[in-house]
Amino acid sequence: MTSATGQQHPISLYLKIWGLLFVLSTLSYLVDYFNFHGYLRWTLIIALMLMKAGLIVAFFMHMAWERLALVFAILLPPLCLLVLVGLMATEADYTFLTRLLFFR
Numbered sequence: 001m002t003s004a005t006g007q008q009h010p011i012s013l014y015l016k017i018w019g020l021l022f023v024l025s026t027l028s029y030l031v032d033y034f035n036f037h038g039y040l041r042w043t044l045i046i047a048l049m050l051m052k053a054g055l056i057v058a059f060f061m062h063m064a065w066e067r068l069a070l071v072f073a074i075l076l077p078p079l080c081l082l083v084l085v086g087l088m089a090t091e092a093d094y095t096f097l098t099r100l101l102f103f104r
Helices: 010-033 038-060 068-102
Strands: none
Touching: 010 038
């Protein structure tokens, strides 16, 4: 009888990542506590959110240990969709401003 053995990562790695997620969440809370406004607030919130999401995907979803082709297959389509949404948002803004200019 053979037993299946797999790769196991040390529990200390997951505890360190959990601690880092706790620190990033605390920093995210402090953005509101110190009452930042405007672009600084949204830049900090989005940057902290992306860092937390990256850590979760990399370590808890085991993407840090996957082959590069699989990582590209999972991460590249949402990135392309974000670029497409950004392009559509700028086009929508241009269309809206053009309509305001000519139809008032």
